[in-house]
Amino acid sequence: MDKGTTPGRSRSPLSASFITGAIALVFLVIGYQVALFVHKAAATALLAKRDKPDTVFVVDRTLAEELIGNAAKPEEAEAAKPVIIRRSAAHSTDAVKVREKLGPRKVESFRFNPNTVSIEDLQRLGFSEKQAASIDRYRQKGGRFRRASDFAKSYVVADSVYERLKPFIDIPLLDINKADSTALLDLPGIGPYFAGKIVQYRKRLGGYSCSEQLMEIYHFDKEKYDGLKDLVKCSPPVPYDIWNIPEDSLSQHPHISRQEAHSIVLFRQHHTAAECTLEGMKKAGILSEEHYAGLSRCKLASKQF
Numbered sequence: 001m002d003k004g005t006t007p008g009r010s011r012s013p014l015s016a017s018f019i020t021g022a023i024a025l026v027f028l029v030i031g032y033q034v035a036l037f038v039h040k041a042a043a044t045a046l047l048a049k050r051d052k053p054d055t056v057f058v059v060d061r062t063l064a065e066e067l068i069g070n071a072a073k074p075e076e077a078e079a080a081k082p083v084i085i086r087r088s089a090a091h092s093t094d095a096v097k098v099r100e101k102l103g104p105r106k107v108e109s110f111r112f113n114p115n116t117v118s119i120e121d122l123q124r125l126g127f128s129e130k131q132a133a134s135i136d137r138y139r140q141k142g143g144r145f146r147r148a149s150d151f152a153k154s155y156v157v158a159d160s161v162y163e164r165l166k167p168f169i170d171i172p173l174l175d176i177n178k179a180d181s182t183a184l185l186d187l188p189g190i191g192p193y194f195a196g197k198i199v200q201y202r203k204r205l206g207g208y209s210c211s212e213q214l215m216e217i218y219h220f221d222k223e224k225y226d227g228l229k230d231l232v233k234c235s236p237p238v239p240y241d242i243w244n245i246p247e248d249s250l251s252q253h254p255h256i257s258r259q260e261a262h263s264i265v266l267f268r269q270h271h272t273a274a275e276c277t278l279e280g281m282k283k284a285g286i287l288s289e290e291h292y293a294g295l296s297r298c299k300l301a302s303k304q305f
Contacts, residue, residue: 146187189228240301243302
């Protein structure tokens, strides 16, 4: 026996207000479920009638030709038969809204960048409103799809949807000859230090001639390059005019030492335009093997006659 219970007394029954509230709650839940059922049934009825023509016209063939042109002209065997024209009558605005919201959506496939595509276009691609909003929230929080495979990893992108859209995913490559240090931060493995070094080295080179030149940067190894080489491109730089640049500017190039810069100036002063080539300077002993190899990767201007 509980210490707080008096012998011979039963527990007090539930209060009337509690019982009334419980009954009201039950009816509220039932009413809500009924409302959902009625709404779904009405929407289903509207959708079921969506593609069924409401009006059928059976008209004389001559009149049909006047109304719809050559499309009504038949083979000779069919010439005597009447023409049947089916047209759907106009529906109320509310019915149209229900069909647009709940009806089967037309799925499209077109080229798109998942980093910039609008929510509306995501829905055109086959995503629901909630799925499109989820992708947009990921982008707003700083998320980025660097590769098509990154888009596939999103939990709202089903495998079947990805396979259909994969040929249409268009994520532009980053041009290392135009990107600033902020844009370079989007590349995997590139923090502020290397972003700054890429810009600095580009200035010294006069522009990257190929993306492999990134590996010429100190501590920029092949592993780092392999992690981003499929994400970058290299637009053609302005040719480096080695035959007219002053000596002090030549010595700033990463593949030309001070002594080599002085020798280049002397070489171009005493040789014809036809002789002023990279190979000619190598034969003259002006360039080291390492610097010759480095300059060979650069886009150089030709000596003008």
